[in-house]
Amino acid sequence: MTGVEVDYNERDDKGRVIGGVSAEQLLALHEGDAVTLYDPVDHLSADATVAWIEADALAVGFDVDWTSFQDEDLSLEQPSAGAASVEESARTSPGYEMAAPGAQTKPEKTLRQVRSWLRRTPDSKPSTPGVFISYRHEDADLGRMLRGQLAQRLAGTPVFTALEIVRPGGDFADIDSALRSSAFFVVLIGPRWLGEENKEKQSES
Amino acid sequence: MRLEIRTALERSIPIIPILIDGAQMPTREQLPADISKLAQLNSIKVIYRRSERNERQLVADVQQALISAA
Numbered sequence: 001m002t003g004v005e006v007d008y009n010e011r012d013d014k015g016r017v018i019g020g021v022s023a024e025q026l027l028a029l030h031e032g033d034a035v036t037l038y039d040p041v042d043h044l045s046a047d048a049t050v051a052w053i054e055a056d057a058l059a060v061g062f063d064v065d066w067t068s069f070q071d072e073d074l075s076l077e078q079p080s081a082g083a084a085s086v087e088e089s090a091r092t093s094p095g096y097e098m099a100a101p102g103a104q105t106k107p108e109k110t111l112r113q114v115r116s117w118l119r120r121t122p123d124s125k126p127s128t129p130g131v132f133i134s135y136r137h138e139d140a141d142l143g144r145m146l147r148g149q150l151a152q153r154l155a156g157t158p159v160f161t162a163l164e165i166v167r168p169g170g171d172f173a174d175i176d177s178a179l180r181s182s183a184f185f186v187v188l189i190g191p192r193w194l195g196e197e198n199k200e201k202q203s204e205s
Numbered sequence: 206m207r208l209e210i211r212t213a214l215e216r217s218i219p220i221i222p223i224l225i226d227g228a229q230m231p232t233r234e235q236l237p238a239d240i241s242k243l244a245q246l247n248s249i250k251v252i253y254r255r256s257e258r259n260e261r262q263l264v265a266d267v268q269q270a271l272i273s274a275a
Contacts, residue, residue, distance in 0.1 A: 149264040185213040190225045
């Protein structure tokens, strides 16, 4: 897969850059894929090659062609002959845009922010790529409150709840798809939570 | 609910249990076999007692748990 555009224009309340890219998109990436990184806020764009994937943690490392960072006024340039293989794949990807000669200077601060998110060092943990909240009907008020608050605080992060996905006649496929986009599963366990589970067990056995 | 928990366990999605109003973490024996792994998860538990004042704290604790688990 090539030419994936990764928007990272969202920032959390501490000013850290978080990805607008979905967990699903990240999981669809493979090593060597060429992607376009784009930050509408700072009008920056760069081309990158996926260097490594850590699917469990939903972490993706990008080798960024820093020289292509420039101002919004982008122009295309023909692929240069004799480029290294990884470079080559980036240069020939549909989304590739290269800096025009004498392009704008690099906004170093933004690059550092972007790199800190994309590189995912232990000291710079990113925000969550998706949260699934599971709760019983009895705890629905709390579940809804948590969903609303988390969605607000983790801007750009999808927050799912099963009760909102599954309606009469609904399909588990929808939950399945929500879980695929979730890196975390929060389960609200109230005092009567186990009662239902036990009841289910008895009726099924 | 059981199906979504089972799916989360199967996919090794980190699970953060939130125990509300004195609820206990179920033991392995108390849970249906397909989700019994839930009992022995080495996960971050958030203990919460319902009150208007506590809601803000719950959200903050859950957010912190998400960051720690990332």
